[in-house]
Amino acid sequence: MIYRYPLADDTVTKDDREALAQWILEDPSPRFTMGPLVRQYEEKWSNWLGRRYSVSCNSGSSANLLMYYALLRSSRLKNKKVIVPSAAWVTTIAPAIQLGFEPIMCDADYDTWALNRRHLRQLLEEHHPGTVTLVQVLGVPHNMGDLMELKNKYGFFLLEDSCAAMGSSYHGKKVGTFGDMASMSTYYGHQFSTIEGGFVSTDDKDLSDMLVMLRSHGWVAHLDPETRAGMLKKYEIEDIGTNFVFCEPGFNFRLTDLQAFIGMRQLNRMNWLVERRSENHRLYKQLLGSRFITQAYDDKTTVCSIHFCALAANYEERNYIIKMLENESIETRPFTSGNQGLQPYWFREYGKFSSSMANKLYHCGFFLPNHPYLKKEDIEFICSVATKAVQDFRKRGK
Numbered sequence: 001m002i003y004r005y006p007l008a009d010d011t012v013t014k015d016d017r018e019a020l021a022q023w024i025l026e027d028p029s030p031r032f033t034m035g036p037l038v039r040q041y042e043e044k045w046s047n048w049l050g051r052r053y054s055v056s057c058n059s060g061s062s063a064n065l066l067m068y069y070a071l072l073r074s075s076r077l078k079n080k081k082v083i084v085p086s087a088a089w090v091t092t093i094a095p096a097i098q099l100g101f102e103p104i105m106c107d108a109d110y111d112t113w114a115l116n117r118r119h120l121r122q123l124l125e126e127h128h129p130g131t132v133t134l135v136q137v138l139g140v141p142h143n144m145g146d147l148m149e150l151k152n153k154y155g156f157f158l159l160e161d162s163c164a165a166m167g168s169s170y171h172g173k174k175v176g177t178f179g180d181m182a183s184m185s186t187y188y189g190h191q192f193s194t195i196e197g198g199f200v201s202t203d204d205k206d207l208s209d210m211l212v213m214l215r216s217h218g219w220v221a222h223l224d225p226e227t228r229a230g231m232l233k234k235y236e237i238e239d240i241g242t243n244f245v246f247c248e249p250g251f252n253f254r255l256t257d258l259q260a261f262i263g264m265r266q267l268n269r270m271n272w273l274v275e276r277r278s279e280n281h282r283l284y285k286q287l288l289g290s291r292f293i294t295q296a297y298d299d300k301t302t303v304c305s306i307h308f309c310a311l312a313a314n315y316e317e318r319n320y321i322i323k324m325l326e327n328e329s330i331e332t333r334p335f336t337s338g339n340q341g342l343q344p345y346w347f348r349e350y351g352k353f354s355s356s357m358a359n360k361l362y363h364c365g366f367f368l369p370n371h372p373y374l375k376k377e378d379i380e381f382i383c384s385v386a387t388k389a390v391q392d393f394r395k396r397g398k
């Protein structure tokens with residue numbers, strides 16, 4: 001179905017596609033994998049974000065898997081317990097299960113919908129986990145001041161899933177620069193897109209080297225020369241110029257040069273992309289904030305949201321609003337997974353995780369479009385439909 005107001009729109013422009021086509025035709029050495037462009041793209045992203053190292057990969061989900069596995073292989077974990085958020089994407093949590101971590105679910109925060117601070121403190125006291133995974137939910141930054149204090153106090157590794165939050169910042173510091181490692185997704189419709197793609201960014205050289213190896217078969221081929229030489233020395237392997245030395249049991253999660261090409265072009269306009277989405281988010285909040293529960297944040301943060309999400313009063317009201325939005329060709333959907341603890345993959349293994357806020361997201365959340373091409377009038381119209389729907393529903397209920 002084609003919507004008049006789709007949830008997402010393509011940030012890869014016609015000009016980008018034409019430039020890509022021309023480059024493909026004219027490149028004298030068309031190998032298109034792990035060429036210089038991928039490295040340039042990673043550097044460009046690191047510079048924009050403000051981190052020392054970024055390792056690109058083929059999706060945000062792969063980025064999450066790489067983060068967990070890099071931690072595991074680094075042998076720096078004090079234990080395999082990990083606190084995971086209930087408001088998350090499935091692949092925020094799936095790697096923990098796949099790799100034999102012991103995931104412990106944390107309730108959603110009333111303001112940011114990320115980790116509930118009271119519940120998190122309680123779980124930290126009880127379990128002393130080696131790792132905490134945070135999702136910057138839909139581009140609204142978590143209260144990072146509090147979380148970094150807890151990190152210092154309890155000494156856990158922080159994995160920051162910023163897959164849906166690229167471009168947001170908390171008190172001037174960009175999301176994706178807080179965790180020991182942070183993941184991003186450049187899937188279609190995200191803040192910028194390589195169609196499929198992702199990054200892990202970090203300031204830790206050892207973790208970055210581990211990520212570089214794990215991303216590509218576990219071999220030494222893409223390490224910098226000094227690190228590569230150090231690895232060969234460590235394992236007492238003579239350097240005969242071959243790259244076929246596999247130090248880790250890795251994956252193949254590489255990004256292609258074609259994706260790096262379009263990614264770099266969009267990074268040139270990243271500030272504009274962020275500004276447009278943030279403006280849209282502020283307008284939504286202004287128009288709907290008095291009728292629906294929406295994510296709370298203070299004015300010192302930038303919200304570069306992927307979609308705007310609002311909470312209806314109850315499940316029936318939410319479903320009615322969704323129907324009315326659909327009638328006006330406005331694409332919407334329930335908060336994608338709401339509470340991961342109510343998804344079969346989780347409750348089959350760990351039992352249902354039920355709490356008032358996580359369940360509210362699951363039963364009452366609905367998405368509204370946000371992308372850079374939305375105009376003020378579009379948002380005003382979308383909000384008027386949502387507002388009328390809720391008024392009608394509440395009137396009928398009386």
Ligand SMILES: Cc1ncc(COP(=O)(O)O)c(C=O)c1O
Nearest residue numbers: 059060061089135163164185187
């Ligand atoms: C919070 C979060 N983590 C991970 C992902 C997975 O990213 P990808 O679709 O690139 O695999 C998403 C996707 O939107 C997400 O929202």
